[in-house]
Amino acid sequence: MSLPTEILSKMRDDASVLAIVSGIDEAPMTQGVIESVENWFKDVEIVYPIPQMQFEESERRGLVNTISVELTERFEKARVQSEKNGGVLSEEDFEKLAKDVDPLWRELSGLFAKELNFQFERNRVPQDEVGEYLQMLTSSLSDHIGEQAKEAFLEKIKTDKNLRAHLRRIGIDPDSIN
Numbered sequence: 001m002s003l004p005t006e007i008l009s010k011m012r013d014d015a016s017v018l019a020i021v022s023g024i025d026e027a028p029m030t031q032g033v034i035e036s037v038e039n040w041f042k043d044v045e046i047v048y049p050i051p052q053m054q055f056e057e058s059e060r061r062g063l064v065n066t067i068s069v070e071l072t073e074r075f076e077k078a079r080v081q082s083e084k085n086g087g088v089l090s091e092e093d094f095e096k097l098a099k100d101v102d103p104l105w106r107e108l109s110g111l112f113a114k115e116l117n118f119q120f121e122r123n124r125v126p127q128d129e130v131g132e133y134l135q136m137l138t139s140s141l142s143d144h145i146g147e148q149a150k151e152a153f154l155e156k157i158k159t160d161k162n163l164r165a166h167l168r169r170i171g172i173d174p175d176s177i178n
Contacts, residue, residue, distance in 0.1 A: 003097075067104050
């Protein structure tokens with residue numbers, strides 16, 4: 001996947017806002033601030049619920065600040081590279097960026113476990129309804145689009161990072177689907 005400079009600028013800006021907010025003790029790290037950064041990592045598969053780490057708030061803020069500053073720097077470096085490449089980050093450079101920033105998001109996820117788990121609990125498919133949910137979804141695909149759509153969906157579950165991450169966010173283990 002290649003990324004245009006404008007998207008990289010937005011990624012940098014959202015990480016920068018988190019860095020600024022986390023650097024000011026009185027500034028609340030609101031759900032909106034957290035979600036603005038989270039939106040850039042929809043393809044990173046996180047297992048929910050996220051184990052909560054016990055930190056003093058000042059320690060947590062310090063770690064969030066350090067990580068968000070690093071994210072900001074990496075996004076800015078990629079933005080500059082994309083400008084040199086005619087306004088688009090190449091596939092190769094995108095892969096390098098993802099390799100660098102995805103682990104940082106995983107660290108932030110642990111620091112924001114309470115907030116992200118709250119969101120997860122609101123959106124999750126109850127464990128005892130997962131089978132029924134998947135059956136309804138695949139039947140709907142098959143009925144409305146055709147059996148090939150159902151088969152394509154089941155195949156994508158194995159390889160599509162965005163789909164796998166989404167399923168995790170709603171409480172479905174993609175590896176348990178046959």
